[in-house]
Amino acid sequence: MDFTKAGIARKLQLEELECLRIEAYENARIHKEKTMTFHDHHICKKDFQEGDEVLLYNSRLRFLPGKLRSRWDGPFKVKEVKPYGVVELFHPQSGATFKVNGHRIKKYHSYKSPKELEVFLLEDAPRGGES
Known part of the structure; x- marks a missing residue:
């Protein structure tokens, strides 16, 4: 070799x-x-403006029973957006304000029902041999 x-x-x-x-x-x-x-x-970019309605993620819910319960609380109103992702929220019912991380909230899209509702009553048409 x-x-x-x-x-x-x-x-x-x-x-x-x-x-x-x-x-x-x-x-x-x-x-x-x-x-x-x-x-x-x-x-999805999370750009919150003052006055937006948002939902807050409830991280403590996982210890409570009820797996079908929603983990999102709210709606809350955005009072102020601060630097570094801090958002100050306002609860309309209680009037309390508190600060949360922007990653724990998402925009709330409320359902707006139509104001006018048209109703059509359908009647059976007479059949071929009946009058």
């Missing part, structure tokens, strides 16, 4: 292994960028 040929073969194997490692690293970087872009694209 020739040691020089074995040495050259070993160096080629190491070179091939290094190329595979670099390719795997590049593929992982591309996958991470695509995943991050997809994630960032589907994030």
Whole structure:
């Protein structure tokens, strides 16, 4: 066995292994960028304005029974939006104000029923032989 040929073969194997490692690293970087872009694209921007109605996430509800109970309390009104994601809320019934993290609230979309409602009474039409 020739040691020089074995040495050259070993160096080629190491070179091939290094190329595979670099390719795997590049593929992982591309996958991470695509995943991050997809994630960032589907994030809803939470821009709250003064006077908006919001719901507050109740994190303590998980210890209480009733799995069908909603984890969102409210609606509350936004009194002031402060820096670093802090939002000051106002409870209309009690008049209390308190500060929460902006990640714990979401916009409240109230249902507005139509003011006018048309009613059509349907009558059976007379049949072919009956009058």
